[in-house]
């Protein structure tokens with residue numbers, strides 16, 4: 192019943208009953224990036240964050256993990272994947288790091304961690320980086336320069 196109801200009617204009623212409070216909330220929602228900021232916390236609250244982050248990582252970084260696999264195994268599709276990867280990469284620092292390791296033949300350079308420490312050199316990650324990982328971002332370990340992603 193809740194899902195079938197039109198939420199706009201509820202918002203209209205709310206705007207009439209509490210114009211100040213509703214305006215503040217709706218303005219907040221419209222601000223740039225607010226959804227990305229709020230969503231992980233909301234989902235964590237409902238304990239579906241792990242699955243959400245897993246899908247987010249697959250969506251954002253799946254292509255780079257696939258490229259790394261292809262590069263390591265010298266698969267025939269690797270040049271095609273490589274040609275498309277740069278434009279797809281949401282973070283230029285990560286792309287630069289991957290590209291440098293690829294050219295130097297130092298793959299693998301991407302490692303998946305459970306979130307608290309680097310899975311390659313075992314250095315404890317700063318809280319800021321741990322949080323970054325938990326939001327589905329890739330980070331670069333300050334100690335060993337490997338790219339880290341949260342383990343799915």
Ligand SMILES: [Zn+2]
Pocket residue numbers: 309310311312313314332333334335336337
């Ligand atoms: Zn490291």
